[in-house]
Amino acid sequence: MKNIKNLFLITLISLAVTSCFKDEDDIIVSETEKTEEINDFVWKAMNSWYNWQDLVPDLADSKADDNNTYQAYLNQYSSPENLFNSLIYQTDVVDRFSWFIEDYIEQEQAFQGISKSFGLRFQGVQINTEGDVIIYVRHVADDSPASAANINRGDIINAINGTVLTTTTYNTAINGLYQDDITLSFVSENAGTLTAIEDKTISSAVISENPVYLNKVFSDIDGKKLVI
Template identity: 30%
Template sequence: MHTNVSLRHVWVLGLLAVSTWVVTGCKKADDAVTPEPDPTLVQNGLVNNWILDNMRDLYYWNDKIPASPDTTLAPADFFDSILYKYDATLRPDGDRFSWIEDDSQSLEAELSGQTKTTGMEFTLYLRSAGSDAVIAQVLYVLPNSPAAKAGIVRGDIISKVNGTALNKTNYYSLLFQQTSFTFGLAKVSNGTLADTDDTRSVTAETFQEDPVFLDSVYTVNGRKVGYLMYNLFTQAPYGSSGTQYDNEVDAVFASFKAQGVTELILDLRYNGGGDERSAINLASLIGKNVDNTKEFFHEEYNSQVTQYLKSQYGSSVFVNNFANKAQSIGASLNRVFVLTTDWTASASELIINGLKPYMSVITIGTATYGKNVGSTTISDDTGKIKWGLQPIIVKAYNSLGQSDYTGGFAPTVEIEEPIVLKPLGDINEDLLSTALQQISGTGSGRFGIRDNNPLTVIGSSVQRKAGGSNFFVHLKSLPVKSRQ
């Protein structure tokens, strides 16, 4: 039997049945008693066969899945065992991004920006060269979040949690496995990092992030410069079927248009990706003279999915065109400046790659993450299986057939965020200031500032948002196998 479901929401395998052998007849008193099956192994088998069937159908590298994987493993281990995992030498084209979670509802919420959080994101550094000591520097704080209410601001440096100094051994448990925190702060004074007696107490709560973080208009040499900091591609809050957040982006660009903006700075430095529908919406507001007849990007699936989609919808189903947007400022733009870091990924890179055939895209910051593939959410609508999968199913190409950025986009102008951070949106903030200098003609073409932050990065909370980096697809319908 075949059914059609939204690929965004999942492939459902229907009722999963276990074959049970029933033996009738007489039993002697001394007959051996057949032991009961281990319930854990039975449940693992159910979940893992569901995982395997979905992956064999949808996974981009489905032809690389082992023929007879061990379905007795715990589901997370089983999922990991069937991935075509990246290896720089053996599998340079391999998978770096697929993941699994034990709660599909939590996965869906995370992808829409709703998590249990303090409302701040931070970078983790070694406190000094060769040291085990760790600090966390706050990158941004969500408005009205617990962290904002506690007075935490961008640039704050956390050296202790609940009275314990952070180090390479304990930082994960102290920062990521608790919900109540008393942060002990440090500061930079005369080039030296010193602990203080200043503390902030915060309790994490379920919080919905608005991806439209900041927007402004600056005047540079008589030209109007629009600035948008956008931190997540999602159409609406979790649980909503609307387009609230895309509408907010539209409103920002309507304002840019009304004010006569002719230069644009798009700040994606902390944006790890998200929903392709929001990426199409944003790109359509920026692209130079684009409309719904112009290609933004096209998709490549495994041969099985490709054959099915082509037979059902024709070849045009793989092409995603721009949209017609009354709020677009593309006609007034010849270029766009995109602020990037190592955490700029996936749907953010889709914007960069998709706009390049139509206008000059100048990146400022550090190299992007390097994710030219997308995933979809797979869950069991029957509710029998709680797990959620986010496997890679598609590769993206721009209208020129380009998809060669697995190493990330190197910055046109290279600059690293310093250890002393200025407020976002401040014209003296390092990345924004550099973009404004490029617009005014006072900045050099390509230069590097890599020594303004001597500390070694060991991680970031941004990487943990919705699996770290993500561009996911939806809308297209595919057949679902149903077990009898």
């Protein structure tokens, strides 16, 4: 019985020691190795499926014949996006529709109308020669933070996070619309004079909008049916 207990104790110690050293056996992949793997994936995907593959010399099938030369070619690019862009055939001339997506899940959600935002669209307008600027609300998404704050289409805003909008401050101040929280200063306009109404602070949230804003059928346009 004593021997069995000793054997059991030795087994436990062995398992404990093995567990202690398990992490040292984990494979650590460096950022450089990750980039190399993704570059390889990007090139092979473009080589297989790109519409203009036969017109891009660097996408020739023979490019990967010699592994050392192929790896040296991939390693020229510090990011997969740079590699991808270098393989586009006549960017903005012939191929105007290919782009690199870092987070495909986020992109798919955007296509479905799912995004994190305040739920409003706007347009900036300079209102005088002194450089004063206002933004007016063009659209408010249903069930969005903007809608919950009773912000409406046509509302006028002249300050963001306390910064009055001018031609000088506009570009910096407008970045607030892409942050998590924002304070908007609403005004009314009468004969060119702006009068303060109230400030509203809202927080961005994940919202789902219908990506199709207009769906209409015109049944007879020169004898043809037109769907928009």
